Amino acid sequence: MSVPAREKIVLLSGNEAIARGAYEAGVTVASAYPGTPSTEILENFARYEGVYAEWAPNEKVSVEVAHGASMAGVRALAVMKHVGVNVAADPIFTASYTGVRGGFVIVTADDPELHSSQNEQDNRHYAVAAKIPMLEPSDSWEAKEFTRLAFDISEKYDTPVFLRSTTRISHATGAVRLGEVSGTSLTPGFVRDPAKWVMLPDNARRRHVIVEERMRALATFAEEFDGNRIEWGERDLGVITAGVSYQYVREAFPDASVLKLGMAHPLPSRLIREFAAGVSRLVVVEELDPHIETHVKALGVAVQGKEIIPITGELSTRIVREGIAGEAGPMRPAEGLPGRPPNLCPGCPHRGLFYVLNKFKVTVTGDIGCYTLAALPPLGGMDTCICMGASIGNAFGIEKALGKAALGKVVAVIGDSTFIHSGITPLIDIVYNRGFSTVIILDNRTTAMTGAQENPATGRTLMDEPARRLDLAALCRAVGVDHVYTVNPHDMVRTEAVLKRELFREEPSVIITEAPCVLLPEHRRKKRPVYEVITDLCTGCMACSKLGCPAIEWVPFIPAEAVAAGKKESQKGMARINPLLCDGCNQCPPLCKFQAILEKKE
């Protein structure tokens, strides 16, 4: 292996590499909605000189903005997680027809294994369905190179291009060779061309013919593309693979022949036939759906695939070895250990709301965000979670199914950023169609789950510029909700009182719980108290434990220990507050009937 000059090799995550690739390709407009595992792409891209980068309210808008920039002759990038493509599918399918002017690349970051997602859909299907070429890097090095290349392909073939990453590409780190910034030779400006940009049926019919011609040309390109390559080894086993699966195959079978595909669509049929003819056993190793396998089979080539490689979850070297060779070696993880699922942070304002909600025995339709974690015990405070914005429509649907019986029985909870993303239209539905649903907007002034990104309600942009802050209460009133109330969720007494009133109101109402996320720097900088449990006063009633705060720890007693601690022999334990974790939110002290939780003195 020839090693290029050391100073140009850096360690980058796949996401950093994609950002770098876009920068080197001369992208000047980029738009995204944050979503794991894609978020860091635009965060990193925004740091380069001379670019514009934004958080859009949702993925559909981000694609439309990037497409518009492409129309104006600059290179443009739209970035989203896999489920974001569902939201953006509408403009994507027609952008395929119009094509581009400046190079236009859409990054889809898929999440096999659902590390931080609600499904593990395989977005290679979108490339086929929308007739858009898709590149698929297998590490950071290729992530940067393929991103650059995607813009050239986009302009040459007049098409948007998908770049597909997965969690193990986006959040894996590897070597990348930095290159110079190039770019497009186009002159910025919108050139009027209705036959290309105005998708009236008559124009679109003609564009569809062009799309089919383009995909044939791209199929020819796929045969020549050096990202699709055969690595001949021993001929008794040949593996066709792509993305991170390539790495697992190389690791598990270093001597096998490999057809490594860097382009997921269109696939190189001639190259596949050539490879298949050269090996005695042919296997496709790909995560999730049998995308490559189906294509190979359609060519009439005998191949093994999903009967030996799992269709669910992500792969690993071990899984690949076991699937192909039938052996994997022993693995003995320790059993019976307490799990450590993610949890709301100490001091999280959401905890106060869900503690109160639990008292009402209502059906809680939930949404996508940190607060989804409130579904876990001990809060156990969420009954549904489907997709961005679904909480409101789901609650209204339950109301319409049950009629008056639903009054006081159903509530939707949705975060500030999620509400802006997809919650406004279902709220309009409730008002328009004469509903009485109660919606709670959890406004923690950030997009927290993905690591605290700005959004229209925070008053700052991705470029760290001040922006007009979206007034959520005024927005709700403007769509016709007459009853909009703001509460501090750390104040559980007042929150409970407002909920009691609004849940039973026979008109739509919105409650905004407003308190900053504890991860925000302005909160972290604040001087905060630390609370402690006064051992002598704690009776072990566990009222505070029901908050599920990570800082409140239960110290179990055996009878002798209880007596030694000066307690009744029957006391099962007592609470303790971990001073390293306590955030000083003051939610737990009022819950203690024995006034055992006090502010700790310095």
Place this chain on the structure above:
Amino acid sequence: MKQARGNVFLAGVGGQGILLASEVLGEAFLLGGYDVKKSEVHGMAQRGGAVTTHLRYGPKVFSPLIEPGTADLLVAFEKLEALRFAHFLKPDGAAVVNAQEIMPPSVATGRERYPERIEERLAEVTPNLYLIDALAAALSLREVRAVNMVMVGAASQLLPLPEECYLRALRERLPERVVEVNGEAFRAGRALMAPREAGR
């Protein structure tokens, strides 16, 4: 342990600074002339949940993930997490384990007990167990967040790089104002390991 390729598995609890520790380690190996890959998970998995990072180095690394039973070194920031991921160690692998205990939610709410005899159970998995108090070392520097660099320092005693690689990596990866305290934490971690032998 000192060899041309290796797998370092980092485990702990979200919020302990594991991702940053692995960044520094990865950068150090790159500076040491190795190919490096590492993999981790962000997002929902991070909120106080179990966090792991796979770090692999060598002349050429393919998979970003370590296979169970093949880690040369387990760097565990928390005792229970050490036990949870001990099966990633190869039979003669080593484990540097922070003695700190952080209760998972089921334990903190009294539904389960924190496992007992973790040290003994770890010793059954690896003969090369180094149990250290990284939290105390960080607190003595008045910087509880430096636990991660104490762990990096301790781990560095079992890795094939010169000290300078780590210190340079620290300077490249951290904001300038925290380089000094993290350098001290790194050296404190190294010192915790220096006079020790496996199993103590």
